[in-house]
Amino acid sequence: MKILYLSIILCIFFSCTQQKKENDVTIELKEVSLFLTDYTGEGDLPPILYLTFNFENNSDSLRFFSSKPDKLTKSSKSTLLLLDTIQNKITPVYVGDLPIIHPHQTTKLTGEIKLRDNKDFFHLSDTFFSKKDFDNDYTFLSEVVEKTIKNSIIIYNQDDADSSLFKFFNHEVTPIGNDKILKVRIPSTLKITKYDQLKNRGKLENIDIK
Numbered sequence: 001m002k003i004l005y006l007s008i009i010l011c012i013f014f015s016c017t018q019q020k021k022e023n024d025v026t027i028e029l030k031e032v033s034l035f036l037t038d039y040t041g042e043g044d045l046p047p048i049l050y051l052t053f054n055f056e057n058n059s060d061s062l063r064f065f066s067s068k069p070d071k072l073t074k075s076s077k078s079t080l081l082l083l084d085t086i087q088n089k090i091t092p093v094y095v096g097d098l099p100i101i102h103p104h105q106t107t108k109l110t111g112e113i114k115l116r117d118n119k120d121f122f123h124l125s126d127t128f129f130s131k132k133d134f135d136n137d138y139t140f141l142s143e144v145v146e147k148t149i150k151n152s153i154i155i156y157n158q159d160d161a162d163s164s165l166f167k168f169f170n171h172e173v174t175p176i177g178n179d180k181i182l183k184v185r186i187p188s189t190l191k192i193t194k195y196d197q198l199k200n201r202g203k204l205e206n207i208d209i210k
Contacts, residue, residue, distance in 0.1 A: 024059035025176055027156055028185040030108075032149065033195040034141055036134040040197065047134045049113040049145055050195050051093060051154075053184065057101040061174035065109060066162040069096040071117075077159030080111055080184075084121065086151040091121045093154065100171055115141075122148060135194075142192040154184035 031052035038046055057063045067080045071092070080093040093111035101107050115122055116129050122144055134141065158176040166173045176182065 024057075025063055025182065026056045026058065026185065027109075027154075027182055028054045028056070029149075029154065029187065030054050031193070032145065032190055033193045034134075034138065034145065035195040035197060036138060036141070038132065038197065043197070044114060045116060045132060047115045047137070047141060048195070049115060051111045051113070053109045053111065054106050055099070055101055055109055056106045057103060059174070060103045062103070062172060063101045063176070064163065064166050064171070064173045065095070065097065065099055065101065065107075066158065066165065067095040067111075067156070068092060070094050075165075077161050078157060080154070080156050082113065082149075082152050082154050084148060084152045087121070089121055091118050098165070100166060100173060138194060145192055146190050149186065149190060152186075154186060156182040156184060158182075 029051060031050075033050045033052075035043075035046045035048040035050060055063075055065050066076050066078045068076050068078070071094070080095055081090050082093055083090050091113060093113055095109055095111040097109045099107045099109070115124060119126065119129065124144070128137075158180075160175040160177065163173055163175045
């Protein structure tokens with residue numbers, strides 16, 4: 001794991017140097033929210049961390065975003081990763097969106113991290129997850145998440161192989177490139193909000209290929 005982590009850090013350094021020169025695609029973290037109470041019984045058990053990003057295409061070409069939507073899917077090779085630079089640990093951010101981004105346009109992406117599956121990463125005990133409602137833990141979890149994100153970087157690595165899905169729909173998309181790792185912009189000030197399940201019902205299941 002340490003070798004993998006070091007390799008990624010070195011790749012980020014050289015890729016970000018190139019990124020400063022080109023800067024034709026940027027990803028920025030815009031919103032962070034916590035799903036704490038399941039009112040419908042339709043989704044996965046809380047708590048779940050939702051991260052909303054803006055993908056900005058500053059180029060003159062059609063771009064696309066693809067990433068693993070869950071840990072079982074093997075068809076997508078691209079990855080969005082949260083790297084804690086203090087712990088030297090990595091966890092994936094799963095994104096189900098598959099948008100095409102037109103030239104000089106921006107689209108929103110929503111990723112998730114299930115805290116139950118990443119209790120070691122966030123330093124949460126097994127006993128903490130013995131309940132189903134975490135609404136009373138909002139302040140505690142907000143502090144945990146905020147500290148973790150401030151100690152972390154988020155990177156996106158797009159695999160050219162994923163472009164075949166979009167070309168199947170006759171879209172002439174331009175991949176970012178296998179050798180280019182994008183470092184996601186993280187704002188200096190973060191506000192962790194409560195995720196409104198009823199308001200956002202069904203939004204995370206949409207797949208956008210237009």
